Amino acid sequence: MKHFDKNTFKVTKPVKLKKIKTSFNLGESKREIKKELEEVREALGELQDTMYAHGKYGVLICLQGMDSAGKDSLIREVFKDFNSRGVVVHSFKVPTELELRHDYLWRHYIALPERGKFSIFNRTHYENVLVTRVHPQYILGENIPSVTSIKDVNDDFWAKRFEQINNFEKHISENGTIIFKFFLNVSKDEQKNRLLRRLDLKEKNWKFSPSDLKERRLWNKYQECYQDAINKTSKSHAPWYTIPSDDKPTARLIVAKIIYDTLKEYTDIQPPALDEKIQKNLELYKKELKSE
Template structure:
């Protein structure tokens, strides 16, 4: 059972920052070729789910870990508040249409898990409905993995409330970050304990594909964990370039 308050949000103290950054750079460079191989072979697909509190570094991870790969083979979808059309369907309707095709890497910046997180924190959905949605999520992920050779990596970017406060405050004063400022983020931060409780419930009920709890107070370590996980996944697929078409 995952208890977030017992998991560090920082890198182990014995790690050398510069050495880890060098390793990450090497992994990211190799990911470009592995993604090309994935696209060429077109037997597998990859879904990367990124969840985390506001300012946990989701956008930065997308840019720094996955931004070096060929944009023809990588798609990013950000799920915000559902539209009226989306609300008129089941909650997975808007998600399923973005599932990756064979050969593709699909990144969800926030995901179907929002419908059992923010909705519960704000009492827009009951616990009973949330439990039903968890079962549907497990079935949905099983469907992708079993019938479309989709490999799923689920990252929770584990940031401390102190680091979050600092980053949210930077958005007020840093001209390069002011475009990200949203007054509501500070209100959501006040609900920290409730969010943690809902995240833990999510991890413990939607864990058939395990979550990677990723310490996110230091971007260099967060990016290493994510790059290494994707690199390991793709290497283990033992992919080969197709030969000449007959």
């Protein structure tokens, strides 16, 4: 990639998703893209080791997108060179009974990364302003005191929820969590092709659910909700990136490069200095081991 500007994909002003391309030409062959991804993810793995030793920052990777946008395969391909002790993937599905006994951010809060580690949210706290906004009746299951009927799930309710999410992200950012939010922007036609592939390939059948088609019928509503969520919550400390995702290898490389290039800007992330006393006695320790 001769030139890569992460700001090409960064949301710094209100966007209209209909006008954002779902494909992007990196000017490289498939082989070159694959090779560069291998290099970037290896560099990311080394940087993660340094961050683990440094122990000052945690990294939160948020992945959102329509069904079949490529979240699972992106996680597999971008983070495969990480030390397993330094990265945890959380896939948030329908809230459990225990989770519903807490506020909606609780299950996300307890999954935040420790300092020195990465947490990947495969679907995120934004489901609480996406799927629940498309299906507002789900909110009734949260047993919120101020919500007694579907009429209470109104514009004021969503405005407060966006404010809560912004406050949540600002708080964790100010306390050492570096936040990346990626919207994997896939076209409706490409989603159709991927869903058909799930049906055509026996080994992919398990991924298909009839609910995929039900939600696909609500495509326009989801796009409206995604657009609103992105525009209201893309902040300097927690920016959204819209990633063209009709081609999975391209999307993976773009995400990997954005993460790596951003983390390299944190010049304070360095391996911890060795204790002076240990440093002075390194040769003594070597001699002791060799004399065994």
